[in-house]
Amino acid sequence: MANLKEIRGRITSISSTMQITSAMKMVSAAKLKKAQDAIVMLRPYSEKLQEIIQNVSSNSDSENVSVFAQKREVKKVLIIAVTSNRGLAGAFNSSIVKELNHKIAETPVEVEVLTIGKKVFDAVKRSRTVYDNQSAIFDHMSFEKVSKVSSKVMKAFKEGQFDEVHLIYNKFINAATQEVKTEQLLPIEMPENTGNVVSDYIFEPSRKEIIESLIPKSIKTQVYKAVLDSIASEHGARMTAMHKATDNAQALKNELVIFYNKARQAAITNEILEIVSGAEALKNS
Known part of the structure; x- marks a missing residue:
């Protein structure tokens, strides 16, 4: 799984691409x-x-x-x-x-x-x-x-x-x-000459x-x-084409933001669990 830094980099890159396609x-x-x-x-x-x-x-x-x-x-x-x-x-x-x-x-x-x-x-x-x-x-x-x-x-x-x-x-x-x-x-x-033209x-x-x-x-x-x-x-x-590209980039960015938030939430949860576990271990030692 990509780490948070890599995901942030991809979000920044897609945002830059969106600016280009929107300008075009x-x-x-x-x-x-x-x-x-x-x-x-x-x-x-x-x-x-x-x-x-x-x-x-x-x-x-x-x-x-x-x-x-x-x-x-x-x-x-x-x-x-x-x-x-x-x-x-x-x-x-x-x-x-x-x-x-x-x-x-x-x-x-x-x-x-x-x-x-x-x-x-x-x-x-x-x-x-x-x-x-x-x-x-x-x-x-x-x-x-x-x-x-x-x-x-x-x-x-x-x-x-x-x-x-x-x-x-x-x-x-x-x-x-x-x-x-x-x-x-x-x-x-x-045009074919039909002979019917009167002029x-x-x-x-x-x-x-x-x-x-x-x-x-x-x-x-x-x-x-x-x-x-x-x-x-x-x-x-x-x-x-640029309108579709901008829409696709926006959709991909939204997916990455959601993925980033979930990964960040999971990382914070793991850190909290580690702190709690460490405190309990010190308490019982």
């Missing part, structure tokens, strides 16, 4: 508000951009389809996986790695990975072919930084280095819930020029939205 929870809660506001404001813009592309391209000729929408025989696939640079966020990072491995396993052709986040890079760098690592994107993160990554991916697709590009990330639902999403980034899905629009410049201008913006916005979703999800997951 509050920091993540503060960062979550800012990240949540950013993704909530971006989503309507992204959805409206998609809607405009669908409306403009709904009755376009198949010959005028953008190069980013052209489907070809799939010989090589690029998967963009988004995690964080730090841990202590529950299953936030491991769920992405798990989904990435599953996606690679079910893809019958060659696959390369573009990693955004140190955690996914560390998990795949020895077992997978890494096309590029963009973990530094979270340092002073901005739309311009993400746009450079998106432009590089679009160029590689346009030049035929990859025939499909997929995106895996955590979609932010709320502070306690994140959903792993797998989306096809390229080629983009264009009185006069396009200036031409319909093709509008589509060619909007599609790259849409792709960049989609990647940027995935990164913002991931950031908000990370803070939500870390806040939840």
Whole structure:
């Protein structure tokens, strides 16, 4: 049985851990508000951009389809996986790695990975072919930084280095819930021309020029939205994980305090018995 000094040391250690986890929870809660506001404001813009592309391209000729929408025989696939640079966020990072491995396993052709986040890079760098690592994107993160990554991916697709590009990330639902999403980034899905669309629009410049201008913006916005979703999800997951860790530490501390009090009471009782026994022995001698 541990002595009283060891138990006191464990109680002190757990108390220090509780202070750390509680502080991390509050920091993540503060960062979550800012990240949540950013993704909530971006989503309507992204959805409206998609809607405009669908409306403009709904009755376009198949010959005028953008190069980013052209489907070809799939010989090589690029998967963009988004995690964080730090841990202590529950299953936030491991769920992405798990989904990435599953996606690679079910893809019958060659696959390369573009990693955004140190955690996914560390998990795949020895077992997978890494096309590029963009973990530094979270340092002073901005739309311009993400746009450079998106432009590089679009160029590689346009030049035929990859025939499909997929995106895996955590979609932010709320502070306690994140959903792993797998989306096809390229080629983009264009609406089918049913011939029933009646439009009185006069396009200036031409319909093709509008589509060619909007599609790259849409792709960049989609990647940027995935990164913002991931950031908000990370803070939500870390806040939840630190909240649970603090509760577990408190429960363990309470158990140790009870155990310490019982052990201390037993030690005091033994000392009293020894004193009484010694007094009786002196009395009878």
